[in-house]
Amino acid sequence: MGSQPRATVGDVQSQLQEIVTDLVATGAASPGAGLVGVDAIAGAPTAIAAGTLRAALVTLLGGLNGHVNQASGAHAASAVSVADSGNNLNAANVEAALAEILDAVEGDHFRGNEANAGQHRAIRQPPLGGTKALILDSNASGAAATHLRIYADGSSVWFTLNASWDGAQWVRDSGGTFCGAFRFARNEIEFLHEDSFAATFTSWTRTWRLPMSSTVNSAFELTGTVREVGRVGMEWSNADSATRTLAGGGSVTFRNRFPATPSSITFSALNTSSGFSGSPSSYFADRDGFGVFSYQTMASLSTVWWFGTYTAIA
Structure with missing residues (x-):
């Protein structure tokens, strides 16, 4: 039996076997896919031209590889699903997930395409619970x-x-x-x-x-422990023509309200007249202040004074 362009073979079985052998060949020189033809297939962005099956596969592989490495013009984000194994999103696709994340952030932050990108507009918090x-x-x-x-x-x-x-x-x-x-x-x-x-x-x-x-x-x-130092002073005048013992006094209000009545109030002189004797005394002390007094025996028509500081401790 003759076969062109091949040599004569002995029988049909041998002829068919030779065809099958050629179709399954994988050698680079004469692969079987190069013996099978395809018609043109329209498509965008990749189309298949009329030619061999091998040429069509080369075109498809190039399109797939280019798609994987393509920074733009690949799948629409809305066509890519989101697994969300952590159950963090409501969205089911990438487009909706990105919008959901941006919506959550942009309410209190400037977006990346705005001035002051990433900075806070306001800080708002819902009830967080706990003692503090x-x-x-x-x-x-x-x-x-x-x-x-x-x-x-x-x-x-x-x-x-x-x-x-x-x-x-x-x-x-x-x-x-x-x-x-x-x-x-x-x-x-x-x-x-x-x-x-x-x-x-x-x-x-x-x-x-x-x-x-x-x-x-x-x-x-x-x-807690409080120590206050402040100013206090008194002055006496004897308008009589004879020696007299005069009482003088006043009160002091603390700058702040003590936790309790002071346990100690002491006085320190800054300036006293020559006729003054002794030291002032405190009485009726409480959280807010104390009274101060002194008795002075004074010559006729004389004036005495005492000016100094108090130290109150509670």
């Missing part, structure tokens, strides 16, 4: 002494240095550093200081609280 909710934690300086935190509870906003709240107590950041705080509320403000160096504490060593209600004292309400 942490609003801000900033250690910009890297030093415990200025590690700033801001907390909010049901009545106050707290600004603390070197102290964090663990839900039940204050925790010192650095054991060798004092803690400080400022508490702001609707009816009062308070400055707080803690110097025990304890790792944890529930009360502050010293506090200065200023009530702002119209029905309370206008001074700071103090707690």
Whole structure:
């Protein structure tokens, strides 16, 4: 049996076997795919020209490889699904996911295509719960002494240095550093200081609280150890023509309201007249101040005085 362009073969089976062998050939010189033709297939951006199957496969492979490395013009983002195994998004595709993320951020931040990109417009927080909710934690300086935190509870906003709240107590950041705080509320403000160096504490060593209600004292309400030094003075004049013993006195109001009645009030003279004897005495002391008095025996038509300082400790 003759076969062109091939030589004569003995029978049909051999002829068919030779065809099959040529079609499954994988050699680079004469692959089987080069023996099978395809017609033109329209498409965009990749089209298949009329030719061999091998040529069509080369075109397809080039299109796929180019697609993988293509920075633009590849799949539409809306056509790429999002697995979201962490269940963090509502979106089901990349386009919607990007829009969802941007919507969540741009409400309080400038977008990347705006001036001041990435900076805050405002900081807004929903209810966070807990005994004191942490609003801000900033250690910009890297030093415990200025590690700033801001907390909010049901009545106050707290600004603390070197102290964090663990839900039940204050925790010192650095054991060798004092803690400080400022508490702001609707009816009062308070400055707080803690110097025990304890790792944890529930009360502050010293506090200065200023009530702002119209029905309370206008001074700071103090707690802890207090020492106040202030000025006090008295002067007497004997207008009689004979020697007289005269009583003089006054009162002192503390700059701030002491935590309790002072345990000690002492006087130190700065300037006294030559006729003054002894030292002033205090009486009726309480959290707000004390009275001061002295008896002086004075010559006729004379004047004596005492001006000095008081030191009150509570």
